[in-house]
Amino acid sequence: AEKETERLRKLRTKRELWIESYGRALLLQRKFDRVLEQIEVEDRDAPEIRAVVLSVRGEAYGGLGQDDSAREHFAKALEGTPKSASAMLGLAKLLARNGEYDLAIKYAEEVLQADQKSLQASLLIAESYRVQDQLVEAIVAFDRSLMIAPDSMPALLGKASTHISAREFEQAQAPVDHLLRLNSNIIPANYMHGLLALQRKEVEVAEVSLLKVLNAAPEDLRTHLLLGTIQYGRGSFEAARDHIGRFVVARPDHFPSIRMMAGIHLRLNEPLKAIHLLESVSEGNLDNAQYLALLGSAYLRTGDYALGNEYLEKAIELEPDMAVLRAQLALGRMATGESGSAVEALQEAVDLGQNLIQADVLLILAHLKQKHYDEALIAAQALIQKHPESPVPHNLLGAAYLVQHQLDDAKTSFQAALGIDEGFHTAHLNLAAIAVRTGDLDVAESHYQRVLKGLAGSERALMGLAQVALRRGHQQEMLKWVQAAHDVHPESASAATLLIQSQLKSGEVLKALVVARAFSDAAPKSMAATRLLGVALLANDKFSSALTHFTTYSDSAPDIAEPWYMRAEAEWKSGDMAAARLHIERALFIEPGSFPGLLLATRISAADNRLENALVHAGSLIERFPESAQGYKLKGSILQRMKRPIDGLNAYLQGYEVTPNQDLAHAAYRALIQVQRRDDAYALMRGWVQNHPDDRGGLMVLAMGLQGDGKDDEAIATYEQLRAVDPDNIIMLNNLAWMYNDRNDPRAIDVAEHAYQQDPEKSAVADTFGWVLVSQGQVERGLVVLQEASIRSPYLYDIRYHLAVAYDKVGRRQEARKELVRLLRDAKDFPLRKDATSMLEKIK
Structure with a gap:
């Protein structure tokens, strides 16, 4: 508009054709200085044009805040042209801006009398009524404006806003919808659409409209306030904090938003931030019961129960009939252990008869905490009478029965709750x-x-x-x-704990660490998360990092034993034995009979070569926990390290007699072998595997021991028993094949081949397979296997001897002789040297 009218001005067309339009275009762009520079009264102007020019200049002065000059120009315009619509409207706007609404309306009405289609005059009247809260008159004036211009955005916005101010939300919807049909991107219309949807509890609809506002106007405070309210209602407190926080920063004196922000901090377990925020607006609010109650609740959350209860008591003094305040005070008293006075406060809240179901619920829970089960039952039954339509009382009655182990009555009550609300x-x-x-x-x-x-x-x-x-x-x-x-x-301690324990038990230590880190990230202030992350780090041999977390854990709970022995273990694994000794002793001082503490103390002393101390701790472990195998096992190993093998053996046997256990069975077996009581060792292990036929390790050591002692029949039977539970055990297969072959048992080939298939690159296994083939008449096939094994492992001399035998059997005597010569040259001493020498003599 400015460009078009300025072109007319430069072409020197008649002033009356462009002067007012040009001036209005500049005014709408707030180019007030250019109005005053380029639009001036000329002597040749007709009175009507002169009035227009003076009015435009008056509005420019008004825009610059020079109200006196503005009034002077409007007065001159009206002096020359008393009925000038431009002058009267300009003056009316100036008067309205300065709060002189009645006079502004008077001038605007005069304009309307002369021109009933003056939209500006009608809108000015409507807005003047609206800002004075004369809402009925404002709506009439806006309706009149819409009769003049049905699609007028200011009129539609004004009418909708006025209906909203009058809380006539249904009537406000039509002009808002009209606006959005005209242009779906009108910011105020989208805001009001969101506000009205929120009033109807159509939260998703409201959110869509309000987000559209924020996309166009990211700093719109009203929209942030509404979106924050929506997110608060959803329980999305981080998002609510972002929106409400913006509003609070801009409007630090707006108590409702301050109150909501404090509530958000409490929901996010940030009581110190809530206190800081509330105390920043303490002036003028110390006689506000809601303020005092919120501040008291925040102090309770920090553990300052005395100050928290003090603020709540002051709030009750101001509002003695608010049941919710008495319920909050009861919570504070419960936290300080004043269960009796807490119950009194709850009973007072219930007696106020305000249908505050939370007070009744807390009263029942308080009775249950005090183990006053009869009172809890009576209170729950009374609550059923007060709220027969609610499932909550029946559920509480069921809980009261449940803690008394009255399962049938509890089940009936819970089913009654579902009868009301399935x-x-x-x-x-x-x-x-x-x-x-x-x-x-x-x-x-x-x-x-x-x-x-x-x-x-x-x-x-x-x-x-x-x-x-x-x-x-x-x-x-x-x-x-x-x-x-x-x-x-991911913030759940129970889920993370069980998952991590299962993963560590199955050896999935990296997975456990991933879960522990996720738990720690989700609950950064949780000591349970700190503890579990330390455990997972320790399992992954990240000792220094584990120590950092266990140190934080022990600092947060200095009077509990567990953090100290966890810290001690990390220090031991990190090599700081002095710190480990110091902190395990602290753990035992706090809890002298702790099983994990005594166990770790024994291990730390043993690792530090303080064997006498370790023996004392192991003895304490056995004395306090005689049914545990750990004490006996540790005692036995310590005594063996002290060169007392008989005493060590006796410790293992004592433990095995008290609590038969796989570890003790194996330890006792090894100890018996060590002191040359081989028959006793075999008898013990036979008894163990007879009762535990799935113990693969036990079967293996028994079979190998029997084989080494030449008890071939029993060794073979034991290997066969092991094969039934562990068919792919390559050592078992190799040994069994060898023993079968010694007896010319044709089963040797299948067993040896099975072992070979497990790992054909394993030279000892290939040697057995090749030799079995040669021995069982499949010489050519055996020769190939032995050649490959010999190339891979030329220093396994048994293979080379077997290869020479295979060469000889297939008639390749010269190659057999060469192999034997090289073998006897390279191997000065090996078990089959005599056989190799004898064979070489025969084939020279």
């Missing part, structure tokens, strides 16, 4: 827990699955299904449910 998840979870306790695993599973249908990702349901799978012995299914719980709730 989708009440808590009752399903409680019924599932009862079913697990009574062994009805199918029933438990159905309840947990029902919860997941309505509440996908429920941690309790997922972990419950894991427990069901564990009870059924389905390890992989259990891990599947625990992994699902961890994926949805």
Whole structure:
């Protein structure tokens, strides 16, 4: 518009054709100085044009804040042309801007009398009424404006805004929809559309409109406030903090937003931030019960129960009839151990009769905590009478029965809760827990699955299904449910703990570390996360990093033994034995009878060659935990290191007699062999594997011992027993094939070939297979296998002797002789040297 009208000006066309349009175009762009530079009164101007020029200049002065000059120009315009619409409208705008609404309306009405289609005059009247909260008159004026121009955006926006101010939300919807049909990107229209949708609780619709506003106007504070409210209601407190935080920074005096922001900090477990924020607006709010209650709650969350309760008591003094304040005070008293006064405060809240179900719930829970079960039952039954339409009282009654192990009554109450609300998840979870306790695993599973249908990702349901799978012995299914719980709730201590323990037990230490890091990232302030990350790091031999986490753990809980012995273990593994000794002693001082503490103290002393100390700790371990094999095993190994093999053996045998155990059986066997009591060793291991036929290690050491002592029949039988449970054990197959071959047993070929197929590159196995083939008449085939083995391992002299025999058997005597000559030259001493020498003499 400016360009077109300026072109007319430069072409020196008549002023009346362009002067007002040019001036208005500049005014709308706030180019007030250019108006004053380029638009001036000329002597030849007609009175009407003169009035227009003076009015435009008056509005320019008004835009620059020079109100006196503006009034002077409007007055001159009206002096020359008393009915000048431009002058009266300009003056009316100036008056309205300065709060002189009645006079502004008077001038605008005069314009309308002269021109009933003056949209500017009608809008000015409507806005003047609106800002004075004369909402009925404003709506009438906006309707009049819309009769003049049905698509007028200012009129539609003004009417919608006025209806919203009057809380006439349904009437506001039509002008907002009209605006969005005209242009879906109008920022105020989208804001009001979101606001109205929020009033109707159409949260998703509201969010779409409000996000459209933010895309166009990222700093719009009203929109941030509404979006923050939406996210708060959803429980998305991090997102709410971002939106509300922007509003609070810009409007630090807006108490409702301050209050919401403090609540967000509390929800995010940031009580110190809530306190800092609330105390920044303490002036003028110390007589505000809501402010005091929020500040008191924040102090309770920091553990400052005295100050927290003090603020809550002040809030109750100001608002003695607010049941919710008494309920909060009760929580503070519970935290300080004042259960009696907490119950009194809750009873007072209930007696106020404000239908604050939370107070009744807390009262019942307080009775249960104090083990006042009869009072809890009475309170729950009273709550059922007060709220017969709610499943919550029945669920609480069931909980009261459950803690008293009255399972049938508890089940009836939980089922009554489901009769009111079939989708009440808590009752399903409680019924599932009862079913697990009574062994009805199918029933438990159905309840947990029902919860997941309505509440996908429920941690309790997922972990419950894991427990069901564990009870059924389905390890992989259990891990599947625990992994699902961890994926949805990486901050969950129970899911992370069970998953990490299972992974460490199965040797998946890297996976355990990944889970531990995810848990730590999701719950950075959790000591459970710090502990588990330390455990996973230790399992991955990252001793220094583990020590850092265990140090944090021990600093946070200096009066608990576990952090100290975990720290001591990391220090031991890191090589700092002095620190390890110091901190394991501290752990034992805190908890002298701790099994893990005594166990670790024994190991640390043994690793530090303080064998007498280690022996004392091992003795304490046996004395306090006689049913555990660990003490006997450690004592035996320590005594053996002290060159006391008989005493070590006796420790193993004593432990084995008290608590037969695989580790002790193997240790006692080795100790008996060491002191040359071989028959006793075989007798012990025979008894053990007879009762534990799946102990592969036990069968192997027994078979090898028997083989070494020439007890071939029993050795073969034991190898065959091992083959039944471990058919691919290459050492067993190799030894069994050799023993079969010594007896010319044709089974030797199949067994030796099975071993060879497991690892054809293993020269000792290839030697057995090749020699068995040669011995059993398959000489050509055996020769090939032995040649390959000899090339791979020329210093395994038995292979070369067997190769020479194979050459001789196929008639390649010259090659056999060469091989024997080289062998006797290279090998000055090997078990078959005499045989090799004799053979060479025969074939010279």
